[in-house]
Amino acid sequence: MxxxxxxxxxxxxxxxxxxxxxxxxxxxxxxxxxKPARCAGVFTTNKVLAPPLVVSAGRIEKGxxxxxxxxxxxxxxxTGSQGLKDALRTGELAAASLGIGEDLVAVSSTGxxxxxxxxxxxxxxxPLLAKELQADNADRLAEAIMTTDLFAKTSSxxxxxxxxxxxxxxxAKGAGMIHPNMATMLGFVMTxxxxxSGLLQTVLKETVAKTFNAITVDGDTSTNDxxxxxxxxxxxAGPVVADSPEAEEFTRLLHDVLLDLAKxxxxxxxxxxxxxxxxxxxxxxxxxxxxxxxxxxxxxLVKTAFFGEDANWGRIIxxxxxxxxxLDQDRVEIRFDDVAVVEKGLCVGGDWxxxxxxxxxxxxxxxxxxxKLGSGSxxxxxxxxxYEYVKINxxxxx
Amino acid sequence: MxxxxxxxxxxxxxxxxxxxxxxxxxxxxxxxxxKPARCAGVFTTNKVLAPPLVVSAGRIEKGxxxxxxxxxxxxxxxTGSQGLKDALRTGELAAASLGIGEDLVAVSSTGxxxxxxxxxxxxxxxPLLAKELQADNADRLAEAIMTTDLFAKTSSxxxxxxxxxxxxxxxAKGAGMIHPNMATMLGFVMTxxxxxSGLLQTVLKETVAKTFNAITVDGDTSTNDxxxxxxxxxxxAGPVVADSPEAEEFTRLLHDVLLDLAKxxxxxxxxxxxxxxxxxxxxxxxxxxxxxxxxxxxxxLVKTAFFGEDANWGRIIxxxxxxxxxLDQDRVEIRFDDVAVVEKGLCVGGDWxxxxxxxxxxxxxxxxxxxKLGSGSxxxxxxxxxYEYVKINxxxxx
Numbered sequence: 001m002x003x004x005x006x007x008x009x010x011x012x013x014x015x016x017x018x019x020x021x022x023x024x025x026x027x028x029x030x031x032x033x034x035k036p037a038r039c040a041g042v043f044t045t046n047k048v049l050a051p052p053l054v055v056s057a058g059r060i061e062k063g064x065x066x067x068x069x070x071x072x073x074x075x076x077x078x079t080g081s082q083g084l085k086d087a088l089r090t091g092e093l094a095a096a097s098l099g100i101g102e103d104l105v106a107v108s109s110t111g112x113x114x115x116x117x118x119x120x121x122x123x124x125x126x127p128l129l130a131k132e133l134q135a136d137n138a139d140r141l142a143e144a145i146m147t148t149d150l151f152a153k154t155s156s157x158x159x160x161x162x163x164x165x166x167x168x169x170x171x172a173k174g175a176g177m178i179h180p181n182m183a184t185m186l187g188f189v190m191t192x193x194x195x196x197s198g199l200l201q202t203v204l205k206e207t208v209a210k211t212f213n214a215i216t217v218d219g220d221t222s223t224n225d226x227x228x229x230x231x232x233x234x235x236x237a238g239p240v241v242a243d244s245p246e247a248e249e250f251t252r253l254l255h256d257v258l259l260d261l262a263k264x265x266x267x268x269x270x271x272x273x274x275x276x277x278x279x280x281x282x283x284x285x286x287x288x289x290x291x292x293x294x295x296x297x298x299x300x301l302v303k304t305a306f307f308g309e310d311a312n313w314g315r316i317i318x319x320x321x322x323x324x325x326x327l328d329q330d331r332v333e334i335r336f337d338d339v340a341v342v343e344k345g346l347c348v349g350g351d352w353x354x355x356x357x358x359x360x361x362x363x364x365x366x367x368x369x370x371x372k373l374g375s376g377s378x379x380x381x382x383x384x385x386x387y388e389y390v391k392i393n394x395x396x397x398x
Numbered sequence: 399m400x401x402x403x404x405x406x407x408x409x410x411x412x413x414x415x416x417x418x419x420x421x422x423x424x425x426x427x428x429x430x431x432x433k434p435a436r437c438a439g440v441f442t443t444n445k446v447l448a449p450p451l452v453v454s455a456g457r458i459e460k461g462x463x464x465x466x467x468x469x470x471x472x473x474x475x476x477t478g479s480q481g482l483k484d485a486l487r488t489g490e491l492a493a494a495s496l497g498i499g500e501d502l503v504a505v506s507s508t509g510x511x512x513x514x515x516x517x518x519x520x521x522x523x524x525p526l527l528a529k530e531l532q533a534d535n536a537d538r539l540a541e542a543i544m545t546t547d548l549f550a551k552t553s554s555x556x557x558x559x560x561x562x563x564x565x566x567x568x569x570a571k572g573a574g575m576i577h578p579n580m581a582t583m584l585g586f587v588m589t590x591x592x593x594x595s596g597l598l599q600t601v602l603k604e605t606v607a608k609t610f611n612a613i614t615v616d617g618d619t620s621t622n623d624x625x626x627x628x629x630x631x632x633x634x635a636g637p638v639v640a641d642s643p644e645a646e647e648f649t650r651l652l653h654d655v656l657l658d659l660a661k662x663x664x665x666x667x668x669x670x671x672x673x674x675x676x677x678x679x680x681x682x683x684x685x686x687x688x689x690x691x692x693x694x695x696x697x698x699l700v701k702t703a704f705f706g707e708d709a710n711w712g713r714i715i716x717x718x719x720x721x722x723x724x725l726d727q728d729r730v731e732i733r734f735d736d737v738a739v740v741e742k743g744l745c746v747g748g749d750w751x752x753x754x755x756x757x758x759x760x761x762x763x764x765x766x767x768x769x770k771l772g773s774g775s776x777x778x779x780x781x782x783x784x785y786e787y788v789k790i791n792x793x794x795x796x
Contacts, residue, residue: 048719048727078715080728080744113712114745223716300698300787308792314511317476318621321446329446330478346478347512387785389698394706 005136006156008167009192010034010234012133015140018125020073020111020118026144028122030094030129031068031188036104037230039065040201042208044225050077051087053226056106063197065230066104068188069094069126072145072173076109076117077223086117093122097130110147110173110186110224138171138190145173145186150268155260157253159193161246164237166193168253172212172261175268185212187227187261193250194238195231202242203251204229211258214290215266215381229254266381271388274306275381277366280320282333283376288325290378295323296369303385311356313341320369331372337365403534404554406565407590408432408632410531413538416523418471418509418516424542426520428492428527429466429586434502435628437463438599440606442623448475449485451624454504461595463628464502466586467492467524470543470571474507474515475621484515491520495528508545508571508584508622536569536588543571543584548666553658555651557591559644562635564591566651570610570659573666583610585625585659591648592636593629600640601649602627609656612688613664613779627652664779669786672704673779675764678718680731681774686723688776693721694767701783709754711739718767729770735763 011033018028041060043053059065069090076083091105098105109117142152156169174185189204208227233239240246266275278297283289296302299319305312313334320327334342336359341352359365409431416426439458441451457463467488474481489503496503507515540550554567572583587602606625631637638644664673676695681687694700697717703710711732718725732740734757739750757763 046716046719047725048715075712078712078727078740078743078745080742113716223719300783304788304792307788310792314473314476317446318444318511321444321621327445329476342476344478345476347476385698385788387788390702390705390783390785390788394702394708 006138006154006167006169007135008169008190010232011190011192012135013137013141014129014132014134015137015144016125016129016132018071018121020071020121026140027073028071028125028129029141029144030126030133031141031190031230032098032133033066033230033232035232035234036064036066037232038063038195038197038200039231040197040204040229042204042227044222046223048078048223050075050109050224051079051083052076052107052109053224054084055087055091056108056226059103059106060228062103064104065106065228066100067094067098068106068108068228070108070145070186070188072147073111074109074115074117075111075113075224077113079114079116082116086119089119090122090126093126094130097127106228108186108226110145110184113223138169141188142171145171147173147184148175149173150175153261153264153268155257157257159237159249159253161193161237161240164235166191166235166237168257170257170261172265174265184222185225185265187212187258189227189229189254189257191229191231192233192235192237193231193240194233195240195250196242199240199242199247200229200231203247203254207251207255207258211255211262214379215262263381266383269383271386271391272383273363273386274384275364276306276383278380278382279366279368279377280371281368281377282371282373284326284374285376286378287376289376292320292323292325292369292371293378293380295319296367297380297382300385303382306360307384307386309357309360311336311341311353311360313347316367316369317342320371325371326373327371328373333370333372335368336360404536404552404565404567405533406567406588408630409588409590410533411535411539412527412530412532413535413542414523414527414530416469416519418469418519424538425471426469426523426527427539427542428524428531429539429588429628430496430531431464431628431630433630433632434462434464435630436461436593436595436598437629438595438602438627440602440625442620444621446476446621448473448507448622449477449481450474450505450507451622452482453485453489454506454624457501457504458626460501462502463504463626464498465492465496466504466506466626468506468543468584468586470545471509472507472513472515473509473511473622475511477512477514480514484517487517488520488524491524492528495525504626506584506624508543508582511621536567539586540569540571543569545571545582546573546668547571548573551659551662551666553655555655557635557647557651559591559635559638562633564589564633564635566655568655568659570663572663573668582620583623583663585610585656587625587627587652587655589627589629590631590633590635591629591638592631593638593648594640597638597640597645598627598629601645601652605649605653605656609653609660612777613660661779664781667781669784669789670781671761671784672782673762674704674781676778676780677764677766677775678769679766679775680769680771682724682772683774684776685774687774690718690721690723690767690769691776691778693717694765695778695780698783701780704758705782705784707755707758709734709739709751709758711745714765714767715740718769723769724771725769726771731768731770733766734758
C-alpha cells in the first residue's frame with residue numbers, strides 16, 4: 001500500500017542536505033511535474049500565517065502548479081516582510097532553474113519559528129535540485145520534510161478508468177503539534193489522473209476533514225500547515241468529472257492515502273506508544289459526534305490513562321460530558337474494542353477491568369462511545385501522552 | 399492572609415477519617431452554621447452531573463443552607479439511581495444528627511468515578527461528625543477534601559461595615575483536571591456578613607469567572623465541581639445591598655479569597671513546578687482576550703516549554719493565532735515579565751533569549767501578550783506540563 005519507489009507519470013522529485021538543519025540530514029526538496037498540474041490546497045486556519053503560505057495560497061488558487069519547493073529546519077514564520085521576500089525569492093530561484101513561470105511554483109517550510117531563512121543556502125541548492133530530479137525519488141522527498149518525525153511517511157493507491165491506470169502518491173510530515181486543522185503538518189499528493197480543478201478542491205477539502213483534520217497529538221495548530229494536491233493528467237486516465245462513479249472512486253482512493261498518512265502521523269506522535277481510534281456513535285448528528293470524539297481524543301487525562309493502560313472510562317465519559325455534544329448520561333455505552341465497559345451510563349461490573357486492561361495493552365485499539373441519541377458518528381485518531389512527549393517538547397529548541 | 403484557625407461567627411466544622419480513602423487520611427467533613435445561612439452556588443458545566451450536585455443544586459437554589467457534608471475518595475459520579483439515593487441518604491443522616499431539615503443540607507463528593515459510595519461508613523461516621531463540630535476547625539475541613547492535592551488550601555479576608563467586622567473564609571481543593579468551569583474543584587466559602595441571597599449569587603458568579611474559572615492545569619472539566627457560598631449574618635455586619643459601596647467591598651474581598659485559592663490550585667497542579675500568569679491585553683474585547691489567554695494557557699506545547707524554561711514565543715504566538723481571537727500578526731507584542739521579546743510580530747533580537755531565560759527560571763512569572771487592537775484584557779493562570787503530571791495521571795487508579 002505504500003512504496004517509496006512508486007512513480008506517478010510525469011512527476012519528479014529531488015532532495016538535498018542544504019545545511020538548514022544542523023544535523024546534516026535532507027532539508028530541502030523539489031517536486032516537479034513535466035506539465036503544469038491542476039492543483040488544490042488546504043491551508044492552516046491559524047491567524048498567524050507563515051509567509052510561504054501567503055505566497056502559495058495565492059498561486060494555488062489560480063488552479064495551476066508545476067513545482068513545489070519545500071524545506072525543513074526553518075518555518076519562515078513570524079519573519080515579517082523579510083520572510084515574504086525570502087518566500088518569493090525561493091519561488092523565483094526554482095522558476096529560473098526549471099525554466100517555468102514563477103506563478104507555477106508553490107513554496108512550503110516547516111521547523112523553528114521566528115528565524116529568517118538562510119537564503120544563501122537556497123541560492124546555491126535550489127538550482128542543484130532542479131538538475132537532480134528523478135521519477136522514483138519520492139521517498140527522499142518524504143525524508144526531506146521531516147522535523148521531529150521518527151520515520152518518513154508515504155502512501156499510494158492505484159485506480160483505473162477504462163483501460164488506463166492512474167496513481168495517487170502522498171507524502172506527509174508531522175509528529176507533534178498535530179490537531180484538527182493540520183497543526184505542523186505538511187502533505188503533498190501527486191496524481192496523474194485528469195480531473196477538473198474545481199472538483200479537485202472539493203474532494204481534497206472533504207477528505208482532509210475526515211483524515212488529517214481528525215487526528216490529534218497535542219491539540220496545537222501551527223502557522224505553516226498545508227496540503228497540496230497536484231493532478232497532471234499524464235496517465236491518460238480521465239477526465240474525472242463531478243458526480244460520476246469515477247469521482248467517487250477517486251475520492252475513496254484519495255481518502256485511503258490520506259488516512260494512511262494521518263495514522264502514520266499519530267503513530268509518530270511525539271513520544272507516542274499507542275494509536276487509539278475514538279469512535280463516537282449515536283450522536284444527534286455528525287458534527288456533535290466529531291465534537292465529542294475530538295474532546296475525548298484531546299483530553300490529557302484520557303491520553304495519560306491510555307499511556308498508563310488504565311481503562312479509566314470515568315475520564316472518557318467526563319470528557320464527552322464537557323464536549324458540548326448533547327448527552328444523556330443514563331444512555332451512554334462505552335467499549336474498548338469488543339469489551340463492553342459502560343452500559344446505560346453505569347459500569348457493567350464483573351471482570352470488565354481485566355478484559356479492558358487486556359485491550360489497553362495493545363498498541364492499537366478502538367474506544368467506542370455510543371451516545372444512543374441519534375445516528376451521528378465520527379472518528380478521531382489520537383496517541384497516548386507520555387514522559388517522552390514532555391521531554392521532546394521541553395527540549396525542542398535547546 | 400490565610401490562617402487555618404480563622405473563625406467565622408456561628409460556623410463550625412468537623413472532619414474524620416471514615417475509611418473512604420485507603421490511606422487513612424481525613425475523607426469526610428461537615429460544615430455547620432448555627433443559623434440557616436443564605437447561600438449561593440456555582441456548579442460544573444459538564445453534562446455528566448454527579449448525583450451530589452443534582453441534590454445540592456436543587457437545595458441551594460431555594461436560598462438557604464445550614465450544613466454541608468463533603469467526602470473525598472469517591473466522587474459518587476456515574477453511579478445512577480443508587481448514587482442519587484446515596485446522596486439523599488447522606489443528607490438525611492446529617493439532618494437527623496443535627497436536628498435540622500433535610501432541605502438545609504448540601505452534599506458534595508470528589509474522587510474516583512463510577513464506584514458506589516460505601517454507605518456503611520457514612521451511616522456510622524456522619525452522626526459522629528455532628529458531635530465533633532468546632533469553630534476553629536476549618537483547616538481540617540481543607541484537609542478532608544483533598545484528593546491528589548499536596549497541600550490544604552484556605553484563605554480569608556476581613557471586612558468592616560460601620561463598627562462591625564465580618565470575615566470571609568474559603569477552603570478549596572483541586573490539583574489536576576483543573577480548567578475553566580471548575581474541573582474537579584470544590585470550594586466552600588463561609589461568611590458572617592448579612593447579605594441578600596440574590597446579590598450573593600450574582601457576586602459569586604462574577605468572582606468565580608475571574609478566579610476559579612481563569613485557571614487551567616490540564617484542560618479537563620469534571621462531573622463534580624461546585625463552589626458554595628454561605629452567609630449567616632451572625633457578625634451583625636450588614637445588610638449588604640446591591641449597588642452599594644459595601645457590596646463593592648464585599649465583592650473585592652471575596653475575589654481576593656477566591657484568587658488566593660485559585661492560585662494555590664495552580665501551584666498544586668499535578669506535577670507543576672511553575673505558576674504562570676498569561677495576561678492578554680489589547681484584544682478587541684474582554685471575551686476575546688479571555689479566549690486567547692485560555693488557549694495559550696492550555697496549550698501543551700506552551701506548557702512543556704515553560705517546564706523546559708524555554709522562552710519559546712513562537713508557540714505562544716501560534717496559540718494566540720489559533721485561539722479564534724482577532725489578531726494582526728504584525729502588531730503583536732510579547733513580554734516575559736519586563737523582558738520584551740516580540741514587537742510588531744517580530745523577535746526583538748539582541749540578547750533577548752538570555753534575559754527571557756532568566757525570567758523563565760523563576761517559579762512564578764507573567765507572560766504578557768499585547769494584541770494592540772483594542773482595550774480588552776484578561777488573565778489566566780496556568781502551570782507547566784511535566785514528567786510528574788504524566789506519572790500522576792497514568793498511575794492514578796492503580
